[in-house]
Amino acid sequence: MSTAPISDSSRAAVEQLVRESVYRHLGISGAKQGSAPNPLVVNSSARHCHLTQDAVEALFGKGHQLTPMKWLYQDGQYAAEETVTLVGPRSRVISNLRILGPCRDFNQVELSYTDAISLGYKVPVRQSGNIAGSPGCMLMGPNGFFEMDEGVIRAAPHVHMAPEDAEFYGVENKGFMKLRVGGDLGMTFDRIFVRVSPDFKLEIHIDTDEANACGLGPDSIVELVK
Amino acid sequence: MSTAPISDSSRAAVEQLVRESVYRHLGISGAKQGSAPNPLVVNSSARHCHLTQDAVEALFGKGHQLTPMKWLYQDGQYAAEETVTLVGPRSRVISNLRILGPCRDFNQVELSYTDAISLGYKVPVRQSGNIAGSPGCMLMGPNGFFEMDEGVIRAAPHVHMAPEDAEFYGVENKGFMKLRVGGDLGMTFDRIFVRVSPDFKLEIHIDTDEANACGLGPDSIVELVK
Numbered sequence: 136m137s138t139a140p141i142s143d144s145s146r147a148a149v150e151q152l153v154r155e156s157v158y159r160h161l162g163i164s165g166a167k168q169g170s171a172p173n174p175l176v177v178n179s180s181a182r183h184c185h186l187t188q189d190a191v192e193a194l195f196g197k198g199h200q201l202t203p204m205k206w207l208y209q210d211g212q213y214a215a216e217e218t219v220t221l222v223g224p225r226s227r228v229i230s231n232l233r234i235l236g237p238c239r240d241f242n243q244v245e246l247s248y249t250d251a252i253s254l255g256y257k258v259p260v261r262q263s264g265n266i267a268g269s270p271g272c273m274l275m276g277p278n279g280f281f282e283m284d285e286g287v288i289r290a291a292p293h294v295h296m297a298p299e300d301a302e303f304y305g306v307e308n309k310g311f312m313k314l315r316v317g318g319d320l321g322m323t324f325d326r327i328f329v330r331v332s333p334d335f336k337l338e339i340h341i342d343t344d345e346a347n348a349c350g351l352g353p354d355s356i357v358e359l360v361k
Numbered sequence: 362m363s364t365a366p367i368s369d370s371s372r373a374a375v376e377q378l379v380r381e382s383v384y385r386h387l388g389i390s391g392a393k394q395g396s397a398p399n400p401l402v403v404n405s406s407a408r409h410c411h412l413t414q415d416a417v418e419a420l421f422g423k424g425h426q427l428t429p430m431k432w433l434y435q436d437g438q439y440a441a442e443e444t445v446t447l448v449g450p451r452s453r454v455i456s457n458l459r460i461l462g463p464c465r466d467f468n469q470v471e472l473s474y475t476d477a478i479s480l481g482y483k484v485p486v487r488q489s490g491n492i493a494g495s496p497g498c499m500l501m502g503p504n505g506f507f508e509m510d511e512g513v514i515r516a517a518p519h520v521h522m523a524p525e526d527a528e529f530y531g532v533e534n535k536g537f538m539k540l541r542v543g544g545d546l547g548m549t550f551d552r553i554f555v556r557v558s559p560d561f562k563l564e565i566h567i568d569t570d571e572a573n574a575c576g577l578g579p580d581s582i583v584e585l586v587k
Contacts, residue, residue, distance in 0.1 A: 291545060320517070323549040325547035325548055347574070
């Protein structure tokens with residue numbers, strides 16, 4: 136499992152550009168990628184949480200504001216310096232659970248299946264924001280506890296894209312497409328959920344279980360197909 | 362990660378038979394599976410090791426014989442009652458590493474990528490038995506230590522099958538085929554290595570990372586294709 140919450144995204148974009156250039160020279164697949172409007176970036180998201188401002192204040196103190204530590208690939212999103220401790224249903228604990236900012240209007244913890252098993256959880260696979268009926272947890276910060284009644288999920292693999300990307304790939308918002316990853320552990324993710332917004336940069340998010348399964352690395356050959 | 366070293370294999374076979382029957386009634390895919398000579402069983406292998414008799418004696422005492430605890434799906438193979446402690450390169454430890462018997466003529470430890478990362482290892486993806494140049498480790502048992510100079514690998518996903526299965530699927534020994542897994546985390550393993558022997562029963566082995574990535578469970582819809 137990667138230890139950083141999110142890989143270095145600007146580096147990822149540069150690496151992908153280099154990779155696509157190399158593929159073109161080698162004549163490897165990705166003919167379509169070559170003419171794509173934007174580089175394809177695949178990032179693996181380690182466990183993290185999104186919190187409301189209320190939750191942040193309960194955990195870190197009245198008026199506390201999250202401090203950006205590292206900017207993510209999507210504009211305005213960041214890994215915060217702040218982390219919390221998650222206490223699961225059997226009093227098992229995950230320390231240093233990274234908070235991603237800015238604050239949202241709901242609380243959500245995203246775990247890999249491996250994380251969930253180690254905590255003794257049964258967590259559903261969900262799209263971000265769809266947390267009804269999911270299990271809760273207790274979060275612990277330097278200023279106190281915050282109880283979530285629900286919101287612990289395993290995030291389904293998804294792709295963020297702008298309308299121009301959707302048009303290029305021939306897909307629609309809330310549809311599904313496929314991600315092929317090459318190599319010894321070659322694998323096709325058959326259900327990558329599509330999220331389209333003018334605010335999005337083209338980026339696929341898979342979790343650490345999925346990245347470990349296919350051996351995703353900076354030199355992986357990746358291809359997004361309808 | 363599953364805690365048992367191998368799932369209950371006879372139950373897996375029965376479940377698969379039931380599943381295939383249900384699919385046929387529902388008219389779901391697997392038309393080809395329906396006429397396959399043998400049921401398709403997919404098992405996830407948690408971390409384990411194969412040892413020589415010499416290694417067993419160094420770890421458990423002169424003349425010690427492994428004791429079968431649970432018979433596996435492949436005839437004659439078993440999870441032993443004996444486990445060892447693995448000490449990795451940074452003195453990090455995995456306890457209760459299950460030994461699979463009977464003894465072989467080489468020593469091999471099979472870890473998931475998640476296991477390897479937690480130990481601080483960089484382990485190669487290999488087919489069983491192909492251990493040249495892989496990293497080693499120290500094993501610890503009740504009678505002493507046993508040092509392996511090499512043999513720590515991540516096992517590549519593979520399928521065991523009899524010649525009649527190979528003929529049915531149209532594949533050859535040491536070729537590759539695909540495994541489709543349905544569900545919310547639908548995934549296609551594009552490189553399942555084929556191992557054919559008259560001694561083999563049809564069974565796919567993936568590791569816990571791969572099983573967690575696709576959410577493999579007893580109700581998963583699985584399909585093996587060329």
